[in-house]
Amino acid sequence: MGFSTDNLKGFLLALLSSGFIGASFIIKKKGLRRAAAASGVRAGVGGYSYLLEPLWWVGMITMIVGEVANFVAYAFAPAVLVTPLGALSIIVSAVLAHFILNERLQGLGVLGCVMCIAGSVVIVIHAPQERPITSVQEIWSLATQPAFLLYVASVIVLVFVLAFHFAPRRGHSNVLIFTGICSLMGSLSVMSVKALGTSLKLTFEGMNQLIYPQTWFFMLVVLTCVITQMNYLNKALDTFNTAIVSPIYYVMFTTLTIVASVIMFKDWDGQGAGSIISEICGFIVVLSGTILLHVTKDSDRNLSRSMYAPLSPTLTTRLANENGELLKHVEDDMASSEETGGLRRHELY
């Protein structure tokens, strides 16, 4: 163990973030349900009645708080610790949905939750210490070491090949292309978010880093990566079922982020083989639990959507798409609910 104060802060922030993000989906869904019920008629696909529903706004604010906590967590603890803990938000969603929305967790779903927790505990126990960083130049030298430059170059080449060669041909038939692009960009997003977060943390601590051009460069990289990532994530989600995209995206994104972090921040230097292997096993267990939770859910409903929120360090994008999908769930729920559904379904089909 031997957790440093910074690691502990990062860990608690990551937990908090998962709690908020997990809860936000339930609150928003309750808001959408209430809006749909209040408007009397079926909320059309283009309807915006939910904007008048306070509960929906509470959910939105909860999510933003969660994403901010996630962003700050990266400034305190290694990505190897923070990223996999994102899976805990699925558990929060699943448990809250069970109690609040009466969406029963199946036996295997419970097993998936247990596994995510057990794997997370193993990861937390063996997480490396965050190395003390005192200036943005230090991060800059980490980012410009040959091994990491090679990683960045490979990512950029791969993204270009995928986006301009494969995406036009197979993008709509092979789920790995769009999700691959956003996972690759996602690993760069997290690294640049971590660089930016650390600079801002130092600035708040009194060591102003905004005077260095590197800080502004990292900010630019964050924006570019995050926008690209979100763009392709929305394409993936528009083209394929969320239930297929989410686990694949989670696995690829988390794996690539850990690889990037290990190369750039040398997280595993000075760790024993036992710790590293335990971490990898913990990570595999969390991934398995995540997959299990997704597979056992019936179709693409409810929780799948909560999957990709905690994984990206952004606040605002993809909200339109997300609302659309949540709305669809609510409508499906209402259409199939006993009191009103039978009639409506018949009216429509």
Place this chain on the structure above:
Amino acid sequence: MGFSTDNLKGFLLALLSSGFIGASFIIKKKGLRRAAAASGVRAGVGGYSYLLEPLWWVGMITMIVGEVANFVAYAFAPAVLVTPLGALSIIVSAVLAHFILNERLQGLGVLGCVMCIAGSVVIVIHAPQERPITSVQEIWSLATQPAFLLYVASVIVLVFVLAFHFAPRRGHSNVLIFTGICSLMGSLSVMSVKALGTSLKLTFEGMNQLIYPQTWFFMLVVLTCVITQMNYLNKALDTFNTAIVSPIYYVMFTTLTIVASVIMFKDWDGQGAGSIISEICGFIVVLSGTILLHVTKDSDRNLSRSMYAPLSPTLTTRLANENGELLKHVEDDMASSEETGGLRRHELY
């Protein structure tokens, strides 16, 4: 890490044991199939034609070798390490069944295998060192310490209450009663097998322990516990579906064995909190993987049977029951195979 030679020996023996036991079920099943095919007619429930089939004998010998390896493993490494590794025999069975018997592993089955392996790795990394024992008297003093005597007394009282109060009333409706008795007895079996194995190991190393009455006492305890355990395991398997009994038995048996070992051999003394928590998480992961493998199997066929073999340290009992069930599987397989099945099924029903 820092594996002692003895721990390494115990670990390799446990792996070997799982390999042999896992393989034995596939070999025996192949033997039974061949015997059923050779005899031309449907092998009756009372049929013994498989005794003429060499392959069946190869399977039987493989199983005995596996059980002996398991027994010896307990003499070298802590039960906390050896017992959970028994789950690996299910993976061996599942993988061999996939390739040799063409019984396809489903997606979730593969996930279950991955989890059993990841959990086992975590357990192995954090396993405590076997403490050096130089005489049977030393084991005797461990076995007679107040805490362990209290454990033994509680087990005996519980077994009596279950066997004489609950078994006659609810034994045939509640699966926990028979499986509870054999899990409780099983934890004592493993402890006494470990005591006996260590004594025999010392004897082979030149320090004759057979001159001490304690060695013979442990032998008596092994026989009593194992016979009781097997008796109630057969009752449980006769009364309930193997697919229900096996995972419950595995979970209870392994948990109680670890509790007993921690009390008697003080496995966790001198281990850090991180190691102990990691071990527990690894154990939970292996259990989850085991449950997943069982749940995803269709009904009670094929692999469920391989479950309880590696967990008990005996060689010979329960063979009759086991063969009966394997035979039933083979018959089911043949009855439902396309070439011959349709007809037979119609003849029968």
